[in-house]
Amino acid sequence: MTAPRSLLHIDWTACDGRGLCTEILPELLARDDWGYPLARTRGAGSDVPVQERLLDAASEAVALCPRQALRLVLGT
Amino acid sequence: MTGAVASSVTAPVGTTRLTSAPAADFATHLATFGPLPTSNPAVLLSALHDSGLEGRGGGAFPAWRKLAAVPGRERARGRRVVVIGNAAEGEPLSSKDATLLTVAPHLVIDGLLAVAESLNGTATYLYVRSSVLGAVSRALGERRDARKIELREAADSFVSGEASAVVSALAGRRPVPQDRPFLLTESGLAGRPTLLHNVETLAHIALIARFGPAWFRSRGTASDPGTRLVTVTGGGRPSTVIEIGGGAGLNDVFRFAGIDPAGLSGVLVGGFHGAWVPASAGNVRLDREDLARFGATPGAGILMGQDARHCPLTVASAIATYLAGETAGQCGPCVNGLSAMASVLSRLARGERDPSLPAELRRLADLVTGRGSCHYPDGTARFVLSTLTVFDADVRAHLAGTCRKEHS
């Protein structure tokens, strides 16, 4: 049994790349050449896996993202 | 099981199927193919399943699975399902959908009606390029059963045919891809379950509904059954659209289109978001199995031959520059990453002898992949990486300053 995976989804059509989320979630997100959030998990693309202990921080990023570009999809 | 052959006519033999009617009008269509049998949803679904028909718009999604994906409970609730025939065909190298709508519009209309009918109580649209609006509207006017089909002009851009971009356009919004939490088959146009099929897929459905899956599979290969339309360009000739059996040899297809494959250094399969097949690979079959080792798929049947005398990096650089200019301008990594890739590739193509350029291209391709709201950056990255791999000798010649090919 693998643990249920929660995913932080990035809506690139909304994100402006100022990088607030990368400050709240430095363990998950770096910044790319242009400032946009870049998953540290290779190949995660637009859906970044979130470990259990980072769920609170991820919710905070969702709430604080100025462009409402983040969505947390909880693993069930 | 169906398999019932329409009684008054015989099924087309050979690989000329979609294009077998001698004229585009409704009477000729009926004389050639017979009337569209009334379809029972379960029968149509099983016929499509057994036929192995895959989408002809590029995604190669099994046609039956799209039908099956419309949730039964939605249908039971009587929610109006939306069915869209997609001929946006934004890829500049492709013209097979426009050609099909010109020579056999009634097959497309039949397919749209068959799918719509099997999902009952539906809204239907045809989304086509401006150049064929006249031909399609004439065809629609020829038959009473097509009155409810709404004809709409497709936006003129590379991404206009992406499913969510089509839905967005039909809803009166910008024709660009959407980031959406739901599948279109659950919630698409106006929140209704929405099904998009490429128009060529619909035309094949019209024939499968008449002549059955065994007939469909009597041409093509096991992994690419049936026939398909391909747009062939190369050798300085204007593009031609031909109908071929699935899994036909690439060299044979070029010969058939009047282009000598011996003069090519490679073939770009799948258009600007496709991948290269080097000439050295021989007569590679145009089916999923044989193309997989090059990272290519038959896609929307777009084939561009690369003239062996011309520099492929120059051609690839022009394509990358075009693609960078055609992003929908919405997603940061796509907009920035594609223009960065185009500029690095153009430095390489122009002969800048910086040995770090190929690695930088690979890094950028990796960086943009998966980081857009549609697959546009992924397709562009695939094309760029394929160029570096297949034309590695040209890359090295550029870095060594020894490329002697024509650079125009």
Ligand code: SF4
């Ligand atoms: S906080 Fe929101 S807008 Fe800012 S970089 Fe992160 S996702 Fe993008």
Ligand code: SF4
């Ligand atoms: S990924 Fe690129 S093409 Fe697709 S929606 Fe975003 S900006 Fe547009």
